[in-house]
Amino acid sequence: MSIDISDEQRAFTAAVDDFCRREAGTREQRGDSPHHAGLYQKMADLGWLGVTVPEEYGGSGAGMVDTCLFLERVGYGQAPIGGFTTSAIVAAAIQRSGSEEQKKTVLGGLVDGRVHAIAMSEPEAGSDVANLSCRAVRTGDGWVINGQKTWCSNAHIADTILLVARTSGSAGDHAGLTMLLVPADRPGLRISGIETMGGKEVNDLYFTDVRVPADAVVGTVDQGWQQLMAGLNVERLILAALMLGTAQRAFDDALGFIRERRQFGRPVGTFQALRHRIADLATEIECVRLLVHRVATLTDRDPGKVLPRESSMVKLKATEVAREVALAGMQMMGGYGYATEYDMERHVRTTLVSTIYGGTSEIQRDIIGKTYGL
Template sequence: MSIDLSDEQKAFTQAVDDFCRREAGTREQRGDGPHHPGLYRKMADLGWLGVTVPEQFGGSGAGMLDTCLFLERVGYGQAPVGGFTTSAIVAAAVERSGTDEQKKTVLGGLVNGRVYSIAMSEPEAGSDVANLSCRAVATDDGWVINGQKTWISNAHIADAILLVARTGGSPGDHHGLTMLLIPADATGLSIKGIETMGGKEVNDVYFTDVRVPTDAVVGAVDKGWQQLMAGLNVERLILAALMLGTAQRAFDDALDFIRQRKQFGRPVGSFQALRHRIADLATEIECCRLLVHRVATLVDRDPAKVLPRESSMVKLKTTEVARQVALAGMQMMGGYGYATEYDMERHVRATLVSTIYGGTSEIQRDIIGKTYGL
């Protein structure tokens, strides 16, 4: 790496690399889906899932840079622990805004291998989060929730779902949104998977008179929007770091292939067209690495500071480059890049959707433009 890391960080990344090679080095080990409970449990036993969780809740208390290093190596090693990303996002939200009891439950749960999901998007509210209509109505002893969420990652494997619901105002208002922690087995909650090219990842989640107690609220009632904005740094860095590792893996897989594949009597990588393409992709990946590490360092320097420009830049740049690398890798490998015998088609599927979830590239560009007064 071009970034100076401490000896402890170097040892950590090496340990994650070794684990991924040993435990997830083949398709048979990885299985068919994006989340392998057995591998996830092994990582929990090693203490890695609590990389950013404070020590008082059983974690290692490391910073955002260490979390990004972990995710980068997990992405590179293709470890199927997709439940970690949403779990880490939920844990960060609870750490910022939750009660001591909620922190003990969720942060401690993540350390011990539990999975959490966050539910925001609705059929009529994707990028336009303020248009949410799923509603939680206050009762004498808690809340009653009705509505639908869609494209909810990992809801089908989650122990609990962090719901963003409307508790006041009307669709279109940023005011009146509230975060509530909902047990995945709550009466009236149903989860239906959405078939995608990436497998079993996302779901429709239906709430029909779901009842939760008053203390299900995370943070303050009607202040969910502000709490969401405070979590942008973490969410976008998590997604960017994972795609940085995926981009590097796609690059290395393509490079290994074109070094060996021969046409016209020599390796195809020796032709100028591919040699120049490799040079451009390598440069783009290195730019992404510098950006991820830079933004993570800024977050560690002042965790309370929201970085709308930098967090949008890191998500935009890294996911777009990851998609570019994977598609270029498929092109350079020809038909082999499209074949399931190789991992490139998997890299393509993973990177294509990365420019959509967590805020589309178009939304990131719009946010960045607004930070310049436009």
Template sequence: MVQFTAEQRAFADSVADFCQRETGTRAQRDVLTNHGTELHSQDLYKKMAELGWTGILIPEEYGGAGAGNVEMCILLEESLRGGAPIGGIGPTLITAAGYQKFAGEEMKRDVLAGVVAGDSLSVSMSEPEAGSDVAALSCRADKVDGGWLINGQKTWCSNAHFAKSILLIARTDKNGKKHEGLTQFHVPAGTPGLEIRGIDTLGGREVNDLYFTDCFLPDSAVVGQVGNGWNQLMAGLNTERLILAAMQLGLAERSFAQTLQFITERKQFGRPIGTFQALRHRMADLATEIECTKLLVYSVAQKADANPDKLLPREASMVKLKATETSKRMTIDAMQMMGGYGYATEFDAEAMMRASIISTVYGGTNEIQRDIIGKTFGL
């Protein structure tokens, strides 16, 4: 069992109670998500902001809670377990961490205060020819008087259609190695020269294509140092992968609870289907995997809190790999155990399965995570 302090347990209870009150019924969730077509409810997110939760990682000097990774994981786990449609929180927390570490003071105060107030953020890395190999990106930022002109296409950009701003990674220098010459830029919503087009997915409206055409950004839009974009990206991997892991842990727990209720109530051959050995053993295995995942999530969170400036490539990749694979297995098995009802949109099982499957792709595919883990052993 994960050991929490009294304050952390109280916080977990508060988030669980909020979700039960605000998103506890299917009718409530349908209203918040336009019948499941939207993954993020800004209205619900604003309510969480009023409670101080969206700024959980933001230092107190910028209006945030100044909490650590353990508290962040509690928030994300309980929110996803409670069915809260706040799909934008992951990209927002990931992006906010980048601004917090590298932005100038004026930009930091503006952006981080917005996050505390409930603004959503987006980070734009991937391109049509630069996915797992992000360093191969070619979206250009050419220096001009007073700033930069951005030209090129980005893709798979979460939150861009409702984000207050986008953290863009573009190429400012074509010379040298591909990991060099990359720079991060602050792009406010509505900047001229930026077109955002949604990509239809199994999960609804979640990601976007971005098209930059002579999009002018002033020199003050540079986040961090010119040419240091790759190193800045790498500095945020601990936070990014913990965020994804905690969210998928919560989703797996939600799927388990709903499946348990179903197989306890559903009867065939004169008895609850959960009493048959095939399902009983499957649930036992899944419960064990979820508990192992939870222990790993909070172990890595504690290590990251104890070593805030240290990269944890092995642990960060392990926790992302384990949590997303566990969530995927849980939700697919849930559909099988629920039979046709698991396939029907009347229940949440099919939506949770779709949400878990994509988790093994975004944030660095699980094949990439395995490769990173292997390299940390000298392989």
């Protein structure tokens, strides 16, 4: 690692590395699913899933720098704990805006090894979140929810879903959105998996007269958009740190291969074309590492400050570089990079979608441009 970290942080990352080598070092150990419940629970038992959670709810109370170090090593170690990313994003939202009871349920649940999901996208509202139409209507003793959500990661393994629904106004308005906590087993909620090249990790959600109590509201009614915007730093850092680790792993796998693979009487890595490509990729990864650490440090320095430019930059750069590294690794490995015998094809599948979820690269560029008054 090229960034300055404490001895305690160094010991923590070394422990995560050791765990990943022992528990997720082979394809057989990892399995085919993006989320391995057994490994996830083992990490919970070690106290690692609570890295983002305050001590009063059972966590370690660490900041975003520690969280990013954890996620980088998890990504590098290919530990299949896909449920952590959405759970950490939901936990951060509850920590900022939730009631005391919600904090005990969600934050404490994350520490114990439970999974949470967040539902925003709809068939007609992806990047345009303001256009969502899934509606929650107030009743005498709570809310009734009707509508559809799509691309909801980990809903099929979640205990709780943080739903962003319209409670007033009409499609196209940022005002009138509200966040509600919905138990995944609530009557009237149907969860249907979507087949993707990455397996079953995203879902369609269908709400038909789903009833939740009044205290399901997170924060303030009709203020969901403002509450979501307050969490940009955390969400985008989580995704960026995970892709940083994945990019480094893809790089190291490719480097190891081209050092050993011989053609025309010598290792292919000694040819200038590949040597220069390795140099460029290594430089890009180093830039991502520094950017992740910088934005995490700024977030820890002032957790309440939204960093729209920096958070979009880190998400954009990390995911674009991860995709570039994985595709270059496949190209350098030739047919072996395409074979399931090696992990490179998995790196490609993992990184391709990273430039889409959590706000596409195009949306990140648009946000960055707007911060310059354009």
